[in-house]
Amino acid sequence: xxxxxxxxxxxxxxxxxxxxxxxxxxxxxxxxxxxxxxxxxxxxxxxxxxxxxxxxxxxxxxxxxxxxxxxxxxxxxxxxxxxxxxxxxxxxxxxxxxxxxxxxxxxxxxxxxxxxxxxxxxxxxxxxxxxxxxxxxxxxxxxxxxxxxxxxxxxxxxxxxxxxxxxx
Amino acid sequence: xxxxxxxxxxxxxxxxxxxxxxxxxxxxxxxxxxxxxxxxxxxxxxxxxxxxxxxxxxxxxxxxxxxxxxxxxxxxxxxxxxxxxxxxxxxxxxxxxxxxxxxxxxxxxxxxxxxxxxxxxxxxxxxxxxxxxxxxxxxxxxxxxxxxxxxxxxxxxxxxxxxxxxxxxxxxxxxxxxxxxxxxxxxxxxxxxxxxxxxxxxxxxxxxxxxxxxxxxxxxxxxxxxxxxxxxxxxxxxxxxxxxxxxxxxxxxxxxxxxxxxxxxxxxxxxxxxxxxxxxxxxxxxxxxxxxxxxxxxxxxxxxxxxxxxxxxxxxxxxxxxxxxxxxxxxxxxxxxxxxxxxxxxxxxxxxxxxxxxxxxxxxxxxxxxxxxxxxxxxxxxxxxxxxxxxxxxxxxxxxxxxxxxxxxxxxxxxxxxxxxxxxxxxxxxxxxxxxxxxxxxxxxxxxxxxxxxxxxxxxxxxxxxxxxxxxxxxxxxxxxxxxxxxxxx
Numbered sequence: 073x074x075x076x077x078x079x080x081x082x083x084x085x086x087x088x089x090x091x092x093x094x095x096x097x098x099x100x101x102x103x104x105x106x107x108x109x110x111x112x113x114x115x116x117x118x119x120x121x122x123x124x125x126x127x128x129x130x131x132x133x134x135x136x137x138x139x140x141x142x143x144x145x146x147x148x149x150x151x152x153x154x155x156x157x158x159x160x161x162x163x164x165x166x167x168x169x170x171x172x173x174x175x176x177x178x179x180x181x182x183x184x185x186x187x188x189x190x191x192x193x194x195x196x197x198x199x200x201x202x203x204x205x206x207x208x209x210x211x212x213x214x215x216x217x218x219x220x221x222x223x224x225x226x227x228x229x230x231x232x233x234x235x236x237x238x239x240x
Numbered sequence: 241x242x243x244x245x246x247x248x249x250x251x252x253x254x255x256x257x258x259x260x261x262x263x264x265x266x267x268x269x270x271x272x273x274x275x276x277x278x279x280x281x282x283x284x285x286x287x288x289x290x291x292x293x294x295x296x297x298x299x300x301x302x303x304x305x306x307x308x309x310x311x312x313x314x315x316x317x318x319x320x321x322x323x324x325x326x327x328x329x330x331x332x333x334x335x336x337x338x339x340x341x342x343x344x345x346x347x348x349x350x351x352x353x354x355x356x357x358x359x360x361x362x363x364x365x366x367x368x369x370x371x372x373x374x375x376x377x378x379x380x381x382x383x384x385x386x387x388x389x390x391x392x393x394x395x396x397x398x399x400x401x402x403x404x405x406x407x408x409x410x411x412x413x414x415x416x417x418x419x420x421x422x423x424x425x426x427x428x429x430x431x432x433x434x435x436x437x438x439x440x441x442x443x444x445x446x447x448x449x450x451x452x453x454x455x456x457x458x459x460x461x462x463x464x465x466x467x468x469x470x471x472x473x474x475x476x477x478x479x480x481x482x483x484x485x486x487x488x489x490x491x492x493x494x495x496x497x498x499x500x501x502x503x504x505x506x507x508x509x510x511x512x513x514x515x516x517x518x519x520x521x522x523x524x525x526x527x528x529x530x531x532x533x534x535x536x537x538x539x540x541x542x543x544x545x546x547x548x549x550x551x552x553x554x555x556x557x558x559x560x561x562x563x564x565x566x567x568x569x570x571x572x573x574x575x576x577x578x579x580x581x582x583x584x585x586x587x588x589x590x591x592x593x594x595x596x597x598x599x600x601x602x603x604x605x606x607x608x609x610x611x612x613x614x615x616x617x618x619x620x621x622x623x624x625x626x627x628x629x630x631x632x633x634x635x636x637x638x639x640x641x642x643x644x645x646x647x648x649x650x651x652x653x654x655x656x657x658x659x660x661x662x663x664x665x666x667x668x669x670x671x672x673x674x675x676x677x678x679x680x681x682x683x684x685x686x687x688x689x690x691x692x693x694x695x696x697x698x699x700x701x702x703x704x705x706x707x708x709x710x711x712x713x714x715x716x717x718x719x720x721x722x723x724x725x726x727x728x729x730x
Contacts, residue, residue, distance in 0.1 A: 211254050213269070213271060214253050214254060214255055214269030216252045216253055217252060218249065218252075
């Protein structure tokens with residue numbers, strides 16, 4: 073994983089899904105734009121942070137504090153936000169197809185499993201399709217693995233058709 | 241081809257469309273995809289992998305429908321191939337071997353061949369030694385073409401290039417050779433006219449017409465010459481001599497330029513990509529005279545290149561000139577003067593064609609070219625308003641007679657041996673003395689006699705085979721000319 077990603081791993085780790093990433097990136101973009109405008113208007117960074125979501129603002133403020141960044145140095149802040157955005161862009165996407173709409177807790181559990189068994193720095197792109205009945209389809213790095221209940225049932229019918237028909 | 245889900249389950253690889261620029265689509269994923277592999281989109285569209293980078297796959301698509309960002313793509317583990325078989329004869333197909341018109345469905349052959357195959361090596365090639373009869377005296381006697389030769393057909397629009405090719409195909413098909421016509425991005429009406437012409441002349445069962453309309457997807461048109469060459473190779477391996485016409489490579493180059501620019505390749509001269517020469521040369525190299533398991537068989541390739549206002553120095557035109565064994569230049573000025581075919585003998589070249597000729601044909605060739613040169617000089621001289629001598633007037637009048645003999649109707653194909661006899665009679669002034677015109681109905685009758693009376697044919701063929709030079713032939717004509725003429729005329 074890239075050095076930049078490791079640098080902001082805490083904040084990056086908090087992102088779980090592609091929607092989280094989209095929202096956070098949009099907030100970074102808004103903040104960057106506001107900082108650009110602030111140079112002319114001479115207003116404070118705090119006012120700019122108020123314009124983005126509270127969650128994102130909290131994360132970014134925490135980061136500023138941790139990195140002991142001079143918030144009055146607009147160039148340094150802009151550069152920092154750019155690096156942060158690049159780091160987020162390096163997150164790897166695992167596409168999951170699920171039969172149900174997962175709760176935040178379920179997503180957390182799946183994420184924990186991935187972190188434990190593979191590596192940190194992954195996010196999920198979750199698609200809900202009731203057609204698969206259960207289980208999941210995983211698409212990652214161009215690989216496609218169908219662990220759905222639908223596929224399992226189809227396989228059973230394909231391989232043991234005669235046996236099933238006999239029993240009936 | 242199976243459906244999307246089949247490939248997804250069996251190969252277990254997936255890709256997603258990242259960017260789409262017209263016929264070029266960029267895909268991520270598909271970790272083990274190969275160059276030239278067919279990929280299938282979830283919409284049912286088909287594409288072929290053009291190039292690979294570390295994170296993106298460049299795919300050329302073959303459908304008119306645009307592909308949207310995020311569409312899913314699967315590998316098929318199949319390379320671009322075209323169905324081949326005798327069933328293709330008399331069919332008009334696209335680059336995939338599908339019928340061009342849904343009105344004429346047919347059962348596709350079960351065998352198929354990869355479109356991009358390596359060229360045959362030098363060991364399997366043979367010297368070009370057999371003459372390909374076009375049936376057109378202006379070509380057979382002056383600019384002969386050999387079996388396996390690659391001869392560029394060059395000229396402005398509406399200079400009779402297609403008529404010449406149709407005549408050549410007609411002549412070859414009648415000799416039971418296979419002809420493959422690649423019509424690249426043509427008007428639908430033109431394709432239909434081609435088909436009708438071959439059907440009318442009852443030779444369509446010897447012809448495969450690989451065509452795409454100008455409104456067909458650009459990728460499909462780009463692949464036409466490659467498919468046509470693959471089909472030609474199949475027939476060659478089946479033991480046939482094949483005549484392949486590529487109509488035309490300037491249009492093909494334009495399609496390739498469009499694809500290359502869409503693919504953001506660096507534009508070179510006239511915005512063509514740097515590998516345009518390679519793309520055409522690779523294709524041309526697949527033609528030639530080969531030693532196959534079924535004997536010496538050839539793919540004679542006649543690519544067409546269109547010039548603009550007679551400019552022979554165009555980029556694509558000069559490229560193809562340098563990769564072919566000569567070119568026939570169709571001159572718009574000669575066409576306007578009424579010459580058919582309007583082949584300019586001074587600007588045309590045949591590099592290997594002459595080696596296929598007998599010493600008699602070569603001596604006729606020399607005499608005609610020298611007559612043309614003298615007549616040209618005299619005509620230039622007469623432009624100064626100088627009074628011409630009697631001998632000059634005779635030479636010019638004789639030149640007119642020869643030109644008249646070489647100008648034949650596009651529906652007439654004269655067998656080469658008959659061309660030689662008729663030319664010798666003309667050279668000897670016999671035709672003039674007997675008041676026979678070397679064109680139209682008189683010629684029709686003579687050709688019919690030659691083709692229908694085996695005895696007359698064998699006499700003429702024997703005379704031509706046994707004669708070494710034009711002088712010897714003229715001697716024979718002066719001795720037996722009258723009898724020969726009465727044989728073929730009455």
